[in-house]
Amino acid sequence: MAVNLQIPSESEIFPVAGVEIGVTEAGIRKANRRDLTVFRIAPGASVAGVFTRNRFCAAPVQVSKAHLALGGPIRALVINTGNANAGTGESGLNIAKDSCAELGKLLGVPAEQVLPFSTGVILEPLPLDRLVAGLPKAIAALGNNEWFNAAHGIMTTDTLPKIYSRRVEIGGKTVTLTGISKGAGMIRPNMATMLSFLATDAGIAQPLLETLARELADQSFNRITIDGDTSTNDSFIVIATGKSGLQVNSVNDADYAALRQAMAEASADLAQKIVRDAEGATKFITVRVEEAGNTEEALKVAYAVAHSPLVKTAFYASDPNLGRILAAIGYAGIDDLDTAKLRLWLNDVLVAKDGGRNPDYREEDGQQVMKQAEILVRIALGRGQIADTVYTCDFSHEYVSINADYRS
Amino acid sequence: MAVNLQIPSESEIFPVAGVEIGVTEAGIRKANRRDLTVFRIAPGASVAGVFTRNRFCAAPVQVSKAHLALGGPIRALVINTGNANAGTGESGLNIAKDSCAELGKLLGVPAEQVLPFSTGVILEPLPLDRLVAGLPKAIAALGNNEWFNAAHGIMTTDTLPKIYSRRVEIGGKTVTLTGISKGAGMIRPNMATMLSFLATDAGIAQPLLETLARELADQSFNRITIDGDTSTNDSFIVIATGKSGLQVNSVNDADYAALRQAMAEASADLAQKIVRDAEGATKFITVRVEEAGNTEEALKVAYAVAHSPLVKTAFYASDPNLGRILAAIGYAGIDDLDTAKLRLWLNDVLVAKDGGRNPDYREEDGQQVMKQAEILVRIALGRGQIADTVYTCDFSHEYVSINADYRS
Numbered sequence: 001m002a003v004n005l006q007i008p009s010e011s012e013i014f015p016v017a018g019v020e021i022g023v024t025e026a027g028i029r030k031a032n033r034r035d036l037t038v039f040r041i042a043p044g045a046s047v048a049g050v051f052t053r054n055r056f057c058a059a060p061v062q063v064s065k066a067h068l069a070l071g072g073p074i075r076a077l078v079i080n081t082g083n084a085n086a087g088t089g090e091s092g093l094n095i096a097k098d099s100c101a102e103l104g105k106l107l108g109v110p111a112e113q114v115l116p117f118s119t120g121v122i123l124e125p126l127p128l129d130r131l132v133a134g135l136p137k138a139i140a141a142l143g144n145n146e147w148f149n150a151a152h153g154i155m156t157t158d159t160l161p162k163i164y165s166r167r168v169e170i171g172g173k174t175v176t177l178t179g180i181s182k183g184a185g186m187i188r189p190n191m192a193t194m195l196s197f198l199a200t201d202a203g204i205a206q207p208l209l210e211t212l213a214r215e216l217a218d219q220s221f222n223r224i225t226i227d228g229d230t231s232t233n234d235s236f237i238v239i240a241t242g243k244s245g246l247q248v249n250s251v252n253d254a255d256y257a258a259l260r261q262a263m264a265e266a267s268a269d270l271a272q273k274i275v276r277d278a279e280g281a282t283k284f285i286t287v288r289v290e291e292a293g294n295t296e297e298a299l300k301v302a303y304a305v306a307h308s309p310l311v312k313t314a315f316y317a318s319d320p321n322l323g324r325i326l327a328a329i330g331y332a333g334i335d336d337l338d339t340a341k342l343r344l345w346l347n348d349v350l351v352a353k354d355g356g357r358n359p360d361y362r363e364e365d366g367q368q369v370m371k372q373a374e375i376l377v378r379i380a381l382g383r384g385q386i387a388d389t390v391y392t393c394d395f396s397h398e399y400v401s402i403n404a405d406y407r408s
Numbered sequence: 409m410a411v412n413l414q415i416p417s418e419s420e421i422f423p424v425a426g427v428e429i430g431v432t433e434a435g436i437r438k439a440n441r442r443d444l445t446v447f448r449i450a451p452g453a454s455v456a457g458v459f460t461r462n463r464f465c466a467a468p469v470q471v472s473k474a475h476l477a478l479g480g481p482i483r484a485l486v487i488n489t490g491n492a493n494a495g496t497g498e499s500g501l502n503i504a505k506d507s508c509a510e511l512g513k514l515l516g517v518p519a520e521q522v523l524p525f526s527t528g529v530i531l532e533p534l535p536l537d538r539l540v541a542g543l544p545k546a547i548a549a550l551g552n553n554e555w556f557n558a559a560h561g562i563m564t565t566d567t568l569p570k571i572y573s574r575r576v577e578i579g580g581k582t583v584t585l586t587g588i589s590k591g592a593g594m595i596r597p598n599m600a601t602m603l604s605f606l607a608t609d610a611g612i613a614q615p616l617l618e619t620l621a622r623e624l625a626d627q628s629f630n631r632i633t634i635d636g637d638t639s640t641n642d643s644f645i646v647i648a649t650g651k652s653g654l655q656v657n658s659v660n661d662a663d664y665a666a667l668r669q670a671m672a673e674a675s676a677d678l679a680q681k682i683v684r685d686a687e688g689a690t691k692f693i694t695v696r697v698e699e700a701g702n703t704e705e706a707l708k709v710a711y712a713v714a715h716s717p718l719v720k721t722a723f724y725a726s727d728p729n730l731g732r733i734l735a736a737i738g739y740a741g742i743d744d745l746d747t748a749k750l751r752l753w754l755n756d757v758l759v760a761k762d763g764g765r766n767p768d769y770r771e772e773d774g775q776q777v778m779k780q781a782e783i784l785v786r787i788a789l790g791r792g793q794i795a796d797t798v799y800t801c802d803f804s805h806e807y808v809s810i811n812a813d814y815r816s
Binding site for chain 1: 461462463464465494495496497500530531640717718721722724725727730731734735737738739742743745747760762763764765803804805807808809811812
């Protein structure tokens with residue numbers, strides 16, 4: 001029951017020159033399921049990644065970071081579902097490295113030019129033999145427009161594939177941006193977790209792409225929350241092949257702003273699609289905080305509201321329960337917050353001001369907003385000029401059911 | 409469905425000399441419900457309070473803090489349920505002050521010697537007329553051992569009354585400690601929220617009592633969490649009447665340590681009873697973090713585990729889902745955590761070490777622990793000598809049902 005999650009038709013998904021994808025069934029955990037995806041990346045591409053900050057980061061995250069840190073080109077990705085290779089110690093690291101070596105051997109590139117990604121059950125050994133046995137099939141399946149297949153191939157308990165694709169004119173060139181993401185809760189019953197791969201045929205110099213990838217993640221994947229849990233495997237990879245002929249090397253280049261904007265829209269969409277398919281979600285909630293003194297306090301308030309189980313259950317119930325939102329703002333950690341200056345809107349309905357309920361507010365107006373599938377909670381703090389936004393979902397019976405099911 | 413919440417029989421509840429309580433039905437929100445409680449405190453008693461840090465703190469909290477700050481004696485408390493008088497602006501403040509004045513008039517003490525407390529619906533005006541009309545009845549009901557009645561009188565959506573009472577010998581005197589608490593989620597459908605009143609007939613000098621009250625709250629009410637939401641009305645009041653003949657004036661007094669210990673046990677019990685009666689709780693979870701470098705990091709880890717909806721739903725499901733606990737530890741915010749040094753136990757079962765699952769761990773042993781109603785999660789960080797503990801509960805379908813019910 002994803003919330004307004006748009007899936008482009010196959011004809012709306014544009015290939016990215018310089019990226020080939022192959023997807024196959026390797027039986028990592030279960031049979032008859034696309035669970036192994038290989039990316040082959042043309043020479044000359046730049047690749048950058050942003051990874052989970054969880055201290056229990058998974059073996060493939062550690063290996064991907066190490067390979068990227070070497071500074072050499074990245075020529076391939078190997079992605080499996082069914083097993084996260086997390087909490088698996090030294091042997092897990094070796095398995096992640098071996099999967100890179102095996103794919104590298106088949107593609108004729110060094111192991112260090114391959115990045116591994118895993119998602120699925122944690123604390124269990126990844127069956128390397130099955131993964132390796134699947135690689136030739138994945139390579140045989142390599143094609144220019146396998147993004148739809150790949151969006152399915154990286155799903156675990158996602159209910160729908162998540163794909164973004166767009167063509168945009170920048171600097172006289174037609175630039176393509178296509179990407180996929182997956183993830184439904186931060187960790188679904190032992191499933192770990194959020195992955196996203198975004199490719200463009202624009203060329204972006206390696207140091208610039210590394211900065212850009214962090215900025216994109218910060219404005220997209222770091223602005224969503226489902227249950228406040230951060231997984232062991234979260235990874236966001238950006239690939240810039242340069243095949244369109246557009247090349248940017250510095251933030252001062254004339255075309256950088258437009259390209260950055262397009263990339264930001266793509267990553268925001270891929271991030272928000274994860275929320276739209278969140279475990280048990282019935283509503284997509286945008287929490288926008290305005291008039292903050294700085295970004296930190298804007299985010300403190302936005303996350304306090306977005307994480308509050310009481311606020312989230314009220315959304316589920318379509319209950320315009322103002323007290324819960326005000327209380328969450330009140331405990332967000334801004335010690336000198338002047339509650340008399342604060343205003344709160346549900347969509348365009350002003351519900352609170354002057355430290356309490358807006359006298360003109362009518363419950364039926366709030367109720368009307370809360371019944372909708374997409375809700376904007378707008379909070380003005382009266383402290384400054386900074387605004388920021390976080391995306392989340394409601395908290396339903398289904399969330400508890402999904403997460404209280406014994407791992408199966 | 410409270411978890412092992414012990415209610416003393418009336419014969420086990422000892423009156424505290426110097427404290428009289430009267431409870432009545434004032435019809436604040438609904439008829440036929442004990443909703444107004446008055447404490448009369450004998451001259452010479454010390455009274456101290458600890459209050460919510462929520463910036464949207466309720467009118468009675470503001471008035472109680474102001475009256476305590478005057479430094480004069482406190483001679484009475486007036487406590488209503490049914491309405492929290494929160495988010496009510498200037499008129500709410502006047503109502504809280506007027507309730508003190510009215511009770512003061514009837515008892516012959518100045519308004520500033522009365523502290524008001526409210527719990528119930530927020531953002532609605534407190535009907536002062538009904539409260540005032542009930543005061544003479546509450547005063548007529550004043551008695552020496554009305555604690556059981558008062559424990560009921562302060563309940564809102566609590567399923568059971570919460571009472572602690574004990575007699576202890578200190579310094580050759582028999583000292584009584586009796587207290588009550590209420591609260592079920594941090595904010596139950598528009599209900600706000602945690603109140604606790606602890607009285608002793610020991611005498612404790614006013615400045616010492618103020619310090620002690622903060623310390624007690626820190627080790628009891630500040631060590632419990634149900635859903636991470638902090639209410640607008642939380643208040644903890646400590647009364648020391650001195651009628652037992654025991655008097656302590658300084659932390660260096662011979663009897664202080666024993667008295668402090670007894671008071672700490674009382675407040676911990678009153679706090680933990682709130683968790684035992686938490687909304688939808690089926691399990692009582694103790695999260696103990698050991699070998700931390702300091703208290704702050706011990707609490708970061710303990711709260712990350714105790715707040716994680718994924719951990720809490722796993723407890724509800726009796727699922728020894730280690731990955732979720734390890735992931736929560738990993739994102740708790742200790743940047744240099746060495747996961748290889750960490751150990752995790754469920755009761756006495758060592759489930760994780762060396763950065764992954766304990767090879768000797770058997771799932772059925774973890775399962776056995778998880779089935780119980782009281783579970784100890786013990787985490788050793790391998791960083792230092794500091795330990796700290798937080799108490800919480802599981803996260804059930806019932807929690808969502810309770811909080812998704814439209815306010816009624």
